[in-house]
Amino acid sequence: MNPLLDLLARIKRFLGIGETALLPADRRQARPLMIVVAIMCALGCLAGLIARAGFRAADTWTSDLRSAMTVLVEEPRTDQDLIRAATVIRAVPGVTQAEPMTRQRAKDLLESVGSDIGPLLDELDVPRLIEVGVDPQAEGLKARIAEQLETAGFQAEVDDHSRYSGEILRTSGVLRGFALVALVALLGAAGASIAFAARAALETRREAVEILHLVGAQDAFVAAEVQARFLRLGFVSGLAGAAVAGLLVVGGLAVMSAGATGLTQGGVLIQWSDVWILLLAPVVTAAASALAAWIAARETLRELV
Amino acid sequence: MNPATLDPIPETDGPIVRFDRVGFAYGNANPALRDVSLTLERGGFYFLTGPSGAGKSTLLKLMYLALLPTRGSLKLFDVDVGAAGRDVLPLLRRKIGVVFQDFRLLPHLTVFDNLSIPFRVRGMGYEEYAEDVEELLKWVGLGERMDALPETLSGGEQQRVAIARAVVGKPSLLIADEPTGNVDPVMGARLIKLFVELNRFGTTVVIATHDQELVRRAGVPVFRIENGQVTRGMAP
Numbered sequence: 001m002n003p004l005l006d007l008l009a010r011i012k013r014f015l016g017i018g019e020t021a022l023l024p025a026d027r028r029q030a031r032p033l034m035i036v037v038a039i040m041c042a043l044g045c046l047a048g049l050i051a052r053a054g055f056r057a058a059d060t061w062t063s064d065l066r067s068a069m070t071v072l073v074e075e076p077r078t079d080q081d082l083i084r085a086a087t088v089i090r091a092v093p094g095v096t097q098a099e100p101m102t103r104q105r106a107k108d109l110l111e112s113v114g115s116d117i118g119p120l121l122d123e124l125d126v127p128r129l130i131e132v133g134v135d136p137q138a139e140g141l142k143a144r145i146a147e148q149l150e151t152a153g154f155q156a157e158v159d160d161h162s163r164y165s166g167e168i169l170r171t172s173g174v175l176r177g178f179a180l181v182a183l184v185a186l187l188g189a190a191g192a193s194i195a196f197a198a199r200a201a202l203e204t205r206r207e208a209v210e211i212l213h214l215v216g217a218q219d220a221f222v223a224a225e226v227q228a229r230f231l232r233l234g235f236v237s238g239l240a241g242a243a244v245a246g247l248l249v250v251g252g253l254a255v256m257s258a259g260a261t262g263l264t265q266g267g268v269l270i271q272w273s274d275v276w277i278l279l280l281a282p283v284v285t286a287a288a289s290a291l292a293a294w295i296a297a298r299e300t301l302r303e304l305v
Numbered sequence: 306m307n308p309a310t311l312d313p314i315p316e317t318d319g320p321i322v323r324f325d326r327v328g329f330a331y332g333n334a335n336p337a338l339r340d341v342s343l344t345l346e347r348g349g350f351y352f353l354t355g356p357s358g359a360g361k362s363t364l365l366k367l368m369y370l371a372l373l374p375t376r377g378s379l380k381l382f383d384v385d386v387g388a389a390g391r392d393v394l395p396l397l398r399r400k401i402g403v404v405f406q407d408f409r410l411l412p413h414l415t416v417f418d419n420l421s422i423p424f425r426v427r428g429m430g431y432e433e434y435a436e437d438v439e440e441l442l443k444w445v446g447l448g449e450r451m452d453a454l455p456e457t458l459s460g461g462e463q464q465r466v467a468i469a470r471a472v473v474g475k476p477s478l479l480i481a482d483e484p485t486g487n488v489d490p491v492m493g494a495r496l497i498k499l500f501v502e503l504n505r506f507g508t509t510v511v512i513a514t515h516d517q518e519l520v521r522r523a524g525v526p527v528f529r530i531e532n533g534q535v536t537r538g539m540a541p
Contacts, residue, residue, distance in 0.1 A: 207409065216426050221426055
């Protein structure tokens with residue numbers, strides 16, 4: 001047969017047009033299976049989207065942390081010393097800014113959030129901090145800042161926040177693992193459901209399968225008939241699942257955005273570019289369904305003469 | 306694998322079917338067939354008779370490869386089916402046409418689609434087989450009913466579809482299980498005439514029947530099966 005005609009025949013078979021299916025679907029069996037696969041697909045999409053949001057949040061946080069350092073000046077520790085130390089730090093290549101937390105600035109900050117303990121600051125032994133902005137690509141900056149401060153006569157501790165960014169990276173790695181395990185588990189569960197249904201379909205249509213065998217059908221031909229049906233079922237279920245997941249995300253974001261503050265505005269963590277997850281879901285579901293149906297059908301057919 | 310690209314089984318001059326001390330048992334039950342040896346020559350016309358439960362159906366199923374022997378050697382078209390790979394059995398089956406007693410038409414397919422099955426399993430497209438199917442349906446008098454579902458046909462019409470499906474692939478061996486069992490004598494006679502005509506074109510025909518009158522009139526070799534064993538003779 002002409003390869004082009006063969007391809008066209010396969011496409012027509014996938015779309016369910018042209019020749020009547022030799023092993024038709026049992027609608028009573030197909031409907032619950034479609035619902036199950038669609039739910040699994042929706043859960044898979046949500047897991048993927050949430051994982052993406054988690055990675056994006058982790059990236060944002062680690063990027064923020066890597067772009068900043070905190071210097072604790074121990075001696076000398078007047079406001080003028082703090083301003084001088086900031087000047088020393090600014091001179092280090094790779095430093096983008098250095099803002100000393102003078103008593104006045106601390107008072108201003110406290111007042112800006114409505115606190116009335118500002119006047120007490122003069123009597124408290126508060127830590128003398130400098131917020132340092134750095135180029136995250138610059139290497140060895142922590143050591144160079146410490147060295148320059150020591151040369152200028154300061155006793156100071158430089159914190160590059162590596163402890164926190166490490167924790168965030170570990171946490172996001174664990175999230176990534178959970179999301180992958182969830183996706184694999186959902187795909188496996190969908191595949192197992194499809195395999196079970198493919199076996200049941202062959203049992204239900206056993207007489208038709210026998211006829212196909214007796215007129216000379218290869219196992220691969222019969223398996224392809226079963227596979228085409230479940231490929232279609234997987235694709236339609238995947239579309240439905242992705243649509244449900246999309247609606248849930250849009251609805252969830254709308255609820256989160258209503259009166260949200262910067263703390264709760266999770267919406268920014270899910271972006272339009274993540275739509276590829278929803279677009280890919282029907283294809284992956286269809287492929288997993290087709291593979292599971294093919295393997296199950298071949299195994300079942302091998303048990304027949 | 307594209308079925309159309311598979312190597313067909315070549316035609317040989319040897320016997321078309323050869324049973325050599327073949328035995329068959331369903332599970333652990335007593336053997337349904339014991340030490341059956343028989344040969345069907347190419348182009349022959351044979352009857353298979355015997356009482357119900359004697360093993361006729363089992364013998365036919367072995368011939369059309371719905372079953373495989375549990376003992377002995379079975380050769381079809383000079384191919385030892387016991388040694389043949391799983392991919393070879395469909396190629397052998399494509400050379401065999403079977404008319405089942407209960408027709409075994411696929412109920413969800415139209416008459417046309419039922420006849421197209423042997424072509425579709427060979428990987429042929431609609432354009433390649435449509436003309437042959439229509440022609441054959443006209444030949445069996447069902448040209449006007451090609452879009453009908455089997456359940457809307459009479460018993461005789463269903464049988465004609467079953468026969469058409471059996472011969473549409475131009476088989477070398479045609480096996481019919483009680484083909485006259487469900488039709489009136491006139492239709493039975495027409496069917497036998499059809500089988501004789503196919504035989505004249507070189508198809509080996511095997512008919513299993515209880516109809517002793519039919520066997521007597523045919524005057525062809527008869528295999529009688531009783532208690533799982535086969536004896537050969539001529540029509541009485």
